[in-house]
Amino acid sequence: MSGQTVKFYNYSRTLQSKSEYAQRMKLISASIFGDLKRPTDKETMRVSQMMARRPYEERKELVQYYPALEETQKLMRRLRYYGLFRDEHQDFKDEMERIRKLRGRPSTWAKREDFDSIEPDED
Numbered sequence: 001m002s003g004q005t006v007k008f009y010n011y012s013r014t015l016q017s018k019s020e021y022a023q024r025m026k027l028i029s030a031s032i033f034g035d036l037k038r039p040t041d042k043e044t045m046r047v048s049q050m051m052a053r054r055p056y057e058e059r060k061e062l063v064q065y066y067p068a069l070e071e072t073q074k075l076m077r078r079l080r081y082y083g084l085f086r087d088e089h090q091d092f093k094d095e096m097e098r099i100r101k102l103r104g105r106p107s108t109w110a111k112r113e114d115f116d117s118i119e120p121d122e123d
Helices: 011-016 020-033 042-052 069-082 088-103
Strands: none
Touching: none
16 A cells, blocks of 8 residues: 555545536535526526525615604704704795784795794703
């Protein structure tokens, strides 16, 4: 045994061979671990990866994309009330309402009290 080398056969070496057994083992392994069973081209790979992704309606980064608009609006209204934020559009509307009242022609638009009111601080 001085000049002979002994080859050890293991699973990875078996999978690298081109025998029918190795090909079947590759197919079974791919189906167990969720890989593609046969060699595919680039376009098929792209489609299979697209189908493997989670659906858009289950992806949190897409579903909850928009910020909390109502909370932001309440915060800006409260900051404006305290004098820490200048809402020029609301200032303009308030000024136009004040001028209409001075002329004796109050606005025909009913002012929504629930929208402009400031809730008391939560303590």
